[in-house]
Amino acid sequence: MTARIAVDLLGGDHAPAVVVDGALRAFQDDPSLHLILVGPHDAADAVLAAVEPAQRDRVGTLPMPAVELHPDDAARASLRAVADGLADAVVSAGNTAAIVVSSARALGRWPAVRRPPLAAVLPTAAGRLVLLDVGSAVDPDEHTLITHARLGAAYAAVAHGVTEPRVGLLTIGTERGKGDRLRRAVPQLFAETDLPAGARYAGLVEGHDVVTGTAADVVVTDGFTGNILLKGLETAYARLGPPGGDPAAVPPRAALLLGVAGTVVVCHGAASGGDLADGIAFAARMHRRSAVAAMADLIPHNEVTP
Amino acid sequence: MTARIAVDLLGGDHAPAVVVDGALRAFQDDPSLHLILVGPHDAADAVLAAVEPAQRDRVGTLPMPAVELHPDDAARASLRAVADGLADAVVSAGNTAAIVVSSARALGRWPAVRRPPLAAVLPTAAGRLVLLDVGSAVDPDEHTLITHARLGAAYAAVAHGVTEPRVGLLTIGTERGKGDRLRRAVPQLFAETDLPAGARYAGLVEGHDVVTGTAADVVVTDGFTGNILLKGLETAYARLGPPGGDPAAVPPRAALLLGVAGTVVVCHGAASGGDLADGIAFAARMHRRSAVAAMADLIPHNEVTP
Incomplete structure (x- = not known):
């Protein structure tokens, strides 16, 4: 089953290098994984350069101008990609507070969830x-x-x-x-x-x-x-x-954001390439088993105390 | 150098058995260690029964009536033994909050120390x-x-x-x-x-x-x-x-209480006999190197912001 993962190229202490590394690792390990690379085009190009031509249709890019780009912008754009149906899940090693707030705004919070x-x-x-x-x-x-x-x-x-x-x-x-x-x-x-x-x-x-x-x-x-x-x-x-x-x-070594209407995986700021790859594979797994929808079914909205 | 350690026989989830065990282990390991056993006499007797007659002068007891004895009472009595000069240090695996409060009362807090x-x-x-x-x-x-x-x-x-x-x-x-x-x-x-x-x-x-x-x-x-x-x-x-x-x-696996005018070592409530023995040896070490006095010298009272 295809899983389209939006990857925040700017998130983390060692971005974009470890994100590029992690995205490539996850990509090689999972033939049904599609990447949506969000961030400066030169980082996306580093991934594309390492991908076999026959696999190029598994890599999309949402390039962002490097000029005046805030590190949180790529996380926000990744979340919009999920909200717009362009991606199935987001993986970011960026600023936790920014991702939580942006996720709640872009995807919506479940009732009674103040802080996902x-x-x-x-x-x-x-x-x-x-x-x-x-x-x-x-x-x-x-x-x-x-x-x-x-x-x-x-x-x-x-x-x-x-x-x-x-x-x-x-x-x-x-x-x-x-x-x-x-x-x-x-x-x-x-x-x-x-x-x-x-x-x-x-x-x-x-x-x-x-x-x-x-x-x-x-x-x-x-x-x-x-x-x-x-x-x-x-x-x-x-x-x-x-x-x-x-x-x-x-x-x-990645955390799932709960209580938002979408699949958001947050890696450590200090995540390695291997950690990022694990986080991307984890996001794909959560999407494939419809984990967020299954959790929502277990917490009927009318049962949640507002 | 002699170290007289008051041992709270009632402190901990598995008192007095593990305290008796720990006290005996520490006693055997250190020929200059003296024990002051504080609590019900039957627990103290269990230690005395295992001690060679030639070593009996290294074990003192402060027996307490088992009737209407609160678990924190032995910790309080142990601290009074230090305050009165009968012991050099206390070791307890009892209730942390009770020990902290009783230590501050019995031994006194250093200036500016609200909660040791x-x-x-x-x-x-x-x-x-x-x-x-x-x-x-x-x-x-x-x-x-x-x-x-x-x-x-x-x-x-x-x-x-x-x-x-x-x-x-x-x-x-x-x-x-x-x-x-x-x-x-x-x-x-x-x-x-x-x-x-x-x-x-x-x-x-x-x-x-x-x-x-x-x-x-x-x-x-x-x-x-x-x-x-x-x-x-x-x-x-x-x-x-x-x-x-x-x-x-x-x-x-024992903690030293800082900011009080005496040597107080607190072990986990779930401490084993080995942990208690380590805690007793640690208390003896702190006493022998006059750790509390040395710390007080480093924090002159007039330098401490009240």
């Missing part, structure tokens, strides 16, 4: 674990965390086939009264919330539970804490190996 | 890294983070012999404007603050810097984020090995 969260997937000895938010909502209130819990549950069900996902709230101790002001307010709200996909609230979890994976399939936190924990653990795993033991089972 | 922070030491490929706070100040303001930066710098200088420690602020991106409300307020304050021990502000750091250790010797964050990152990384390292490669170089 970024969901990462981490390897654990017990399988894959969804951690969200990892960088979008840095000062959320308790209602935002509950909305993210619902989105995370739908994601685990759709992407990992988890039946009745267990959703935990990340905090610093499981005794009553532990945690900061925000975290102390959330458990009561969980008790009043219906989670989708048969998910259930698994209670308070701690940092070690994100490594072991035994207490929850989905771990909800604010985007500040989640980003720091994700970057710490990913760096540890990159050096030491994943806790499950199988390097091939490591999820992509 | 817990400082953990993490292994990195580049050496030891001080992470603070890891569980005490869960909703700090920016002035509290600056005070903790000063304490952390003094700790790195005294405990690890770091000259001119580099102090980083943990956040989620090094571009201007990144981070949550709290973090955006702090860098300006750093510019106006004199750090002790020749330390300098090394700027914004991210989760991966806590693993690599290349950007900073001391990493400052709130107690919520720090606790979650610490528990995640410690669990990863326990499974995968430390990033420096040498298991013998792994710091104890």
